[in-house]
Amino acid sequence: MLKINNLQASVDGKQILKGLHLEVKAGEVHAIMGPNGAGKSTLASVLAGREDYEITGGSVDFLGKELLELSPEDRAREGVFLAFQYPVEIPGVSTINFMKTAVNEVRKYRGLDPLDAPSFLRLMKEKMELVEIDQSLLKRSLNEGFSGGEKKRNEIFQMAMLEPKLAVLDETDSGLDIDALRIVANGVNKLKTSENAVIVVTHYQRLLDYIVPDFVHVLYNGRIVKTGPKELALELEEKGYDWIKAENVTV
Amino acid sequence: MSTLLQALKPAFQAQQNWIEQRTSAWNALEKSGLPGLKDEEWKYTSLQNLDSQNFQVIKNTTIQVPGLEILNRVDAYTIILVNGELSSHQLPDTIQVSRLSAAPESIQNSFWNAPSLAQQDPLTQLNVAVSDDPIVLRLPAGKSLDKPVHLVHLLDASQKQVFSASRLLVHVEKNARLSLIESFHTFGSLSSFSNNFTQALLEQDAHLSYYKIQQDTGDAHHVGTTEVVHLGKSTSHSVTISLQGTLIRNNFHLIFKAPHSEGHMYGLYMSGGEQHIDNHTIADHAVPHCFSNELYKGILDGSSTGVFNGKIFVRQDAQKTNAFQSNKNVLLSQDAKINTKPQLEIFADDVKCSHGATTGQLDESALFYMRARGIGEEQAKALLMQAFANDILEKVEFDDLRALLLEAIEKRLLK
Structure with a gap:
């Protein structure tokens, strides 16, 4: 599904990603862990098409298309979803209205008719239950005045509505208490099928107790330096990242 | 003398009533001429282009209204003005409409003596000098209507460049409630210039909701003044929405003459291309315990320009005044420009006033x-x-x- 080959990216002239390789197949869950400043969020942002980053080399193949050549909206329409670490507050635009526009723009791109109001409401109700989010929240201005947990739940709700092929969760666990974490993780798990894939970007292991990865990658200094099974996350939790750093200094 | 004044002098000379008031207005105007950029009140709005055009007063026109959407869609009692002349109206008996000259003398006096902040404004003087017999709308004590009254200003610019001046006097009596919409529409490919003056007097416990809608098609110019005067303890709510027009200048004055009155002023302007939209507002607090609240927002694109000038006067006796003002703008292009200026003059010490202006992308x-x-x-x-x-x-x-x-x-x- 996704093949990242030798990806290099910089921001403000500073090289962050320095030749990153990653392959994700349908049905898989990949965790990307690493110390602060390793490039985890940069990777997530680059995949979604944030324009602050300059791609200085490499390629990203997504279902046969060069992702890096697509606009952010076309990436989303092709089926890439980024759950933001810091969801943006947009006063005056309700989540419902926002999602209605988004769902129909994606449908248009795929050659489908827009959903009529009853169908949209039905879809929304179904997804609301899935991620345990209240309708009153969705009527309010997008993320405005939402708690940290509500914002992250809203991200997963949007993911449920858009049914992406590849979801990238950028530090979705940050700022969540244990109950909110469980609800968010449950939502992600319920949405998981053999047809789609998830990349979980996280600093801590605790989210991976709920969203169990098939592979754990350690990102350090702009490259993936270690890949292992889910147990690698536990090892990292126990030993910290210093041994990775030490290993890579000697290499 | 300016081209415009020269062209309009016959219209002034043809007037049959209120000769004294018209003459004094015209003489003052002739003396000062049209305001230029050196005039503080007209610093950012140039009338030069307007003055160079050959506007004429065109009377007795019959206009075929080509499916005016606002008339079809907005449920209201209508008054239609064509080129400034009263053409037709559909009003219930509850509300009285007449010409000022036909109104009782007490009403005539109340309007000529009404507090106004526009007397020194040359374009208001122009209106006073050349507009036809003012239209008086009167809602008697205790009355209200089930629908708004919609004053539709039509300008026919299909044959010639058209100038129109109209004057409206609104009297909302004790405990009466009125909603009034004024909208402006130009037909034809030539340019138009509408010059309007609306004064509303609110008695004790009266309420006025006032809407000014500018969806002028084509090359329309507009300079208009609306004054809402709280004569008795009363409330007002006004919304000015300017979406089209080549040059627009809206003066909006809120005048408090009775304590415990409350006025809300809202405005939205959207400009693009070469449009110029100017909103000059005044909240004049002369008595204590009044509340004025103002929010104007602008979206500017192309190489259009906007002007917002918001004055708040709190005079010495106006203790316990609450006056708030905010102006927010978004510029969508490099060449769009907004001149925003809050102006607070406060002579009382026990007041709450605030103002703010933001401009961003x-x-x-x-x-x-x-x-x-x-x-x-x-x-x-x-x-x-x-x-x-x-x-x-x-x-x-x-x-x-x-x-x-x-x-x-x-x-x-x-x-």
């Missing part, structure tokens, strides 16, 4: 967030702008009018 992080959900860049911008405009649109109390405006704005944003 679209929020890039919000745009990216929307695009990351599959919403195209243009659509995302439109959604953000709609949200920005919605603060004002939600102040429109009539669903049909609000829906019409929302559509006009959406269409504009998604051009």
Whole structure:
């Protein structure tokens, strides 16, 4: 599904990603862990098409298309979803209205008719239950005045509505208490099928107790330096990242 | 003398009534001439282009109104003016409409003696000198209507460049409630210039909701003044929405003459191309315990310019005044420009006043967030702008009018 080959990216002239390789197949869950400043969020942002980053080399193949050549909206329409670490507050635009526009723009791109109001409401109700989010929240201005947990739940709700092929969760666990974490993780798990894939970007292991990865990658200094099974996350939790750093200094 | 004044002098000379008032206004105007950029009140709005055109007063026209959407969609009692002349009206008996010359003397006096902040304004003097016999709308004590009254200003610029002046006097008596819409429409490919003056007097416990809607098609110029005078303890709510027109200058004055009165002023202006939209507002607190609240928002694109000048006067006796003002603008292009100036003159010491002005571009992080959900860049911008405009649109109390405006704005944003 996704093949990242030798990806290099910089921001403000500073090289962050320095030749990153990653392959994700349908049905898989990949965790990307690493110390602060390793490039985890940069990777997530680059995949979604944030324009602050300059791609200085490499390629990203997504279902046969060069992702890096697509606009952010076309990436989303092709089926890439980024759950933001810091969801943006947009006063005056309700989540419902926002999602209605988004769902129909994606449908248009795929050659489908827009959903009529009853169908949209039905879809929304179904997804609301899935991620345990209240309708009153969705009527309010997008993320405005939402708690940290509500914002992250809203991200997963949007993911449920858009049914992406590849979801990238950028530090979705940050700022969540244990109950909110469980609800968010449950939502992600319920949405998981053999047809789609998830990349979980996280600093801590605790989210991976709920969203169990098939592979754990350690990102350090702009490259993936270690890949292992889910147990690698536990090892990292126990030993910290210093041994990775030490290993890579000697290499 | 300016081209415009020369062209309009016969219209002044042809007037049959209020000769004294008209003559003094015309003489003052002739002496000062049209205001130029050196005039503090006209620093950012040039009338030069307007003055060089060959505007004429055109009377006795019959206009074929080509499916005016606002008339079809907004449920209201209508008064139609064509080129400034009263053409027809459909009003219930509850509200009285007449010419000022036919109104009782007490009413005539109350208007000539009404407090006004516009006497020194040359364009208001122009209106006083050349406009026809003013139209008087009077809602008697205790009355209210089930629908708004909609004053439709039609200008026929299909044959010649047309000038029109009209004057409206509104009297909302004790405990009466009135909603009034004024809208402006130009037909034809030539340019138009409308010059209007509306004064509303509010008695004890009266309420006025006032809407000024500018969806002028074509090459329309407009300089108009609206004054809402709280003569008794009363409330007002006004919304000025300017979406089209080549040059627009709206003067809006809120005048408090009775304690415990309350006035809300809202405005939305959207300009593009070479448009110029100017809103000059005044909240004049002369008595204690009044509340004025003002929010004007602007979206400027192309190489258009906007002007917002908001004055708040709190005179010495106006203790316990609450006066708030805010002006927010979004510039969508490099060449769009806004001149915004709050001006507070406070002579009382126990008051609460605040003002603020912001001008910015679209929020890039919000745009990216929307695009990351599959919403195209243009659509995302439109959604953000709609949200920005919605603060004002939600102040429109009539669903049909609000829906019409929302559509006009959406269409504009998604051009």
